[in-house]
Amino acid sequence: xxxxxxxxxxxxxxxxxxxEYLERQNSCVQSTQYNESLxxxxxxxxxxxxxxxxxxxxxxxxKNIGFIVLPVQKVKIMLVxxxxxxxxxxxxxxxxxxxHQASISxxxxxxxxxxxxxxxGHGGVDPGVVGRxxxxxxxxxxxxxxxxxxxxxxxxxxxxxxxEGDHDLADPEITGLYKRxxxxxxRRVALSNNLQADAMVSIHINSxxxxxxxxxxxxxxxxxxxxxxAKTIQDELNHLLKTNHRVPLNGDYYILRHSRVPTVIVEIGxxxxxxxxxxxxxxxxxxxxxxxxxxxxxxxxxxxxKIPPVHPK
Numbered sequence: 339x340x341x342x343x344x345x346x347x348x349x350x351x352x353x354x355x356x357x358e359y360l361e362r363q364n365s366c367v368q369s370t371q372y373n374e375s376l377x378x379x380x381x382x383x384x385x386x387x388x389x390x391x392x393x394x395x396x397x398x399x400x401k402n403i404g405f406i407v408l409p410v411q412k413v414k415i416m417l418v419x420x421x422x423x424x425x426x427x428x429x430x431x432x433x434x435x436x437x438h439q440a441s442i443s444x445x446x447x448x449x450x451x452x453x454x455x456x457x458x459g460h461g462g463v464d465p466g467v468v469g470r471x472x473x474x475x476x477x478x479x480x481x482x483x484x485x486x487x488x489x490x491x492x493x494x495x496x497x498x499x500x501x502e503g504d505h506d507l508a509d510p511e512i513t514g515l516y517k518r519x520x521x522x523x524x525r526r527v528a529l530s531n532n533l534q535a536d537a538m539v540s541i542h543i544n545s546x547x548x549x550x551x552x553x554x555x556x557x558x559x560x561x562x563x564x565x566x567x568a569k570t571i572q573d574e575l576n577h578l579l580k581t582n583h584r585v586p587l588n589g590d591y592y593i594l595r596h597s598r599v600p601t602v603i604v605e606i607g608x609x610x611x612x613x614x615x616x617x618x619x620x621x622x623x624x625x626x627x628x629x630x631x632x633x634x635x636x637x638x639x640x641x642x643x644k645i646p647p648v649h650p651k
Contacts, residue, residue, distance in 0.1 A: 448640035449493035455530040456490075456499045457540035457593070458483035462506035464519060467545040469609040475543040476504065478618050482606060483541055485628035493636065498533060500526045527596045535599045536642075537567055537635055543618065544605040552611040553581035554627070556604050557589030563600040566641065571604060571634030578630050600638075604631060 458479040460466035466475025480501070487497045500507065507525040508518040530538040544555065554575040558568035568586035576583050589603055606627050607614040617623040 445636050445640040446493040448636055448642075449490060449495040451494065451496065452536045452639055453496045453498070453533050454490055454635060455533060455535045455538040455599075456483045456487055456497060457526055457530075457538060458499065458501055459540055459542040460506070461501050461504055461522075462508075462518075463515065464506060464522070467543055467609050469615050473609065473615070473619060475609065478543060478609075478624070479541040479606070480504070481621075482624050482628050482631075485625055486539070486541075486631050489628060489632035490635065493632075498529065498535075500529055523592045524596070527593055530601070531598045536639060538593075538597060538599055538601040539567075539571070539631060539635065540593055540601070540603045541631075542603060542605050544608045545610045546608055547610070549608075549610050549612060552608050552614050553584050554579060554604065554606050554630075555584050556586045556602050557591065557594065558586055558602050559594035559597060559600075560588055561600070563642070564594075564602060567600050567634070567638045568602040570637040570641070571602060571631055574630040574633040574637070575604075575606075575627075578626060578633075 458476070460476035460479070462476075464476065466479070468474055480503075483499055484502070487499055490497045506518060506522040507529075508521040512518045512521060526540075544551075554572075556568040556572045556575075558564040565586065572584060572586045575581060586602075591603060594601055594603065607618050609615055609618065
């Protein structure tokens with residue numbers, strides 16, 4: 339067996355030996371005796387250091403081999419213990435998530451009669467950030483927006499989406515991209531303000547030159563209601579998606595500056611991060627993100643008061 343690459347390498351050697359071997363000290367083989375009638379009783383699992391290139395045949399000496407010797411029975415017990423602990427951890431985590439989702443569902447009364455505006459960012463001629471293989475932000479956030487709208491409507495909320503297809507809110511005759519964007523943003527904000535929405539959530543996807551950046555991030559306008567909404571959504575994203583525990587930030591964006599209702603922008607991930615690039619295209623992950631937004635909105639509305647305000651129809 340070649341030991342030329344033994345540094346920090348896992349092996350599973352089997353040694354057949356006599357009882358006298360067990361009395362050797364310093365975990366070092368000085369002169370190993372072989373007996374063909376013996377059965378395998380010990381395994382060597384990890385070779386720490388080795389200066390030899392091949393295992394010598396007896397009666398030559400073997401030196402400078404450091405190893406951990408474990409009985410076969412102990413190895414089996416350890417493996418079973420690891421598997422049991424892993425199953426317990428997965429089970430406890432599943433139970434905790436199920437209880438958390440049940441607690442959020444129990445708060446669905448807070449959604450009845452509430453007006454929520456969902457704003458899938460970009461659309462039309464504005465693709466937003468573009469990932470590899472022409473994956474577009476505007477398409478991904480629209481999918482998440484529809485899933486969020488479904489959750490909220492099932493809870494009794496009155497949901498309005500700023501767009502339900504691949505288009506913006508600017509007039510068709512406006513050709514300049516800057517002018518279209520200004521009118522588009524102004525109409526999104528005006529829609530929310532005119533409805534006197536209880537909450538407005540604008541959904542976007544982040545990008546950054548360093549692909550190691552990841553995680554969902556909320557931004558809030560500088561008022562207490564918006565900060566509270568951003569915090570409840572951020573907490574849910576951190577809890578369920580197991581991201582890098584970001585905290586809400588103040589944002590200086592057009593929608594946040596001009597909105598007169600509790601408003602947050604949620605960057606649901608980084609399209610420039612290889613892992614999140616794949617996840618953001620996964621329908622199951624998109625549903626999980628939408629659930630986080632739903633849970634955060636529900637918690638916020640439940641904390642704001644038990645009696646929903648009356649809105650004009």
